[in-house]
Amino acid sequence: MQRCVSYCHSIMASNNAVTIGLIIGVAVAIIMSAASLAMLVDLNQKLATTISHEKDEGVEVGAPGINKNEFYIFTQELNADEEKLGVPVAVFSLTEITVHKGDKVTIHFINTAEEPDDRHTFTMESPYTMNYDMAGGESTTFSFTADTVGTFTYYCTYDLPSMIGQLVVLP
Numbered sequence: 001m002q003r004c005v006s007y008c009h010s011i012m013a014s015n016n017a018v019t020i021g022l023i024i025g026v027a028v029a030i031i032m033s034a035a036s037l038a039m040l041v042d043l044n045q046k047l048a049t050t051i052s053h054e055k056d057e058g059v060e061v062g063a064p065g066i067n068k069n070e071f072y073i074f075t076q077e078l079n080a081d082e083e084k085l086g087v088p089v090a091v092f093s094l095t096e097i098t099v100h101k102g103d104k105v106t107i108h109f110i111n112t113a114e115e116p117d118d119r120h121t122f123t124m125e126s127p128y129t130m131n132y133d134m135a136g137g138e139s140t141t142f143s144f145t146a147d148t149v150g151t152f153t154y155y156c157t158y159d160l161p162s163m164i165g166q167l168v169v170l171p
Contacts, residue, residue, distance in 0.1 A: 008096070013171050021091055023030050025063065028079055039049070043151060047050045047154045056080070061104060063165070064142060065130060066104070068103075068167045069099050069103045069105050069106065069109070069163075070106045071091075071094060071097055071105070071106070071107050071108070072094070072107075072108045072110065073093055073094045073107060073110070073165075073166070074091050074092075074093040074112050074121065075092065075110070075111045075112050075113060075156070075163075076090065076091050076092070076093055077090050077113070080089070080093060080164075084112050087099065087161060087162055088121065088158070088159035088161075088162045089162060089165060090154070090156065090158075090159040090162060090163045091143070091162055091163055092154075092163055092164070092165045094165060094167060095164070095165040095166070096165060096166055096168060097154075097167045097168065098164075098168040098170065099146045099163070099168070099169055099170070100146070100169070100170050100171070101146055101147060101148070101149050101169055101170065101171055102145065102146065102147065103145070103146045103169075104144075104145055104146075105143060105144055105145070105146050105167075106141065106143045107122065107141070107142055107143070108140075108141045109122045109134065109139060109140050109141070109142070110134075110139040110140065110148055111134040111135065111136055111137065111138050111139065112136075112137075112169075113136030113137065114134045114136055115136045116131065116135045117136065118135075118136040119134065119135055119136070120133075120134055120156045120157070120158060120159065120163070121134070121155075121156050121157045121158065122134075122154060123154065123155055123156065124150070124152060124153070124154045124155075124167070125153070126144075126153075127147075127148045128144060128148070128152055128167065130144070131157070133157075146169045147165070148169060149169050149170065150168075150169060151166050151167070151168050151169075152166065152167045152169070153165070153166055153167075154166065154167060
């Protein structure tokens, strides 16, 4: 009988330890979640403040080119062994375009390849749907209005995943 009572006490103590451990684990998870949420709220407020200050102070974004929001994007072949790497080694000369909503954006897209069959594209999906396909040595100029806020990827359909960039449209 004494053994049975001792055994029962050890099982109850073991169950109590597991229960206490679970309670502590859940409490720590709740505290960590609350701390993470607080950090995200703070980051969001800082971003909103920064964007607000940029608008209030008239901070200019865009290219330092001839005209505001006029960008020159060249194709570039990196000096690397594409077959050994297993991915294309072409890149855009400009990998980020930053403008404000409502800006007229002009892009001069130049394929610097010497061979006509070395094609590159400047392609974007919705909402800025476009696909300019250029043979080596060709170029084009096009414009659009940045009317949707967000970050949008542009890429070359022939040289993914290396030939990509992003259009950032601020409020």
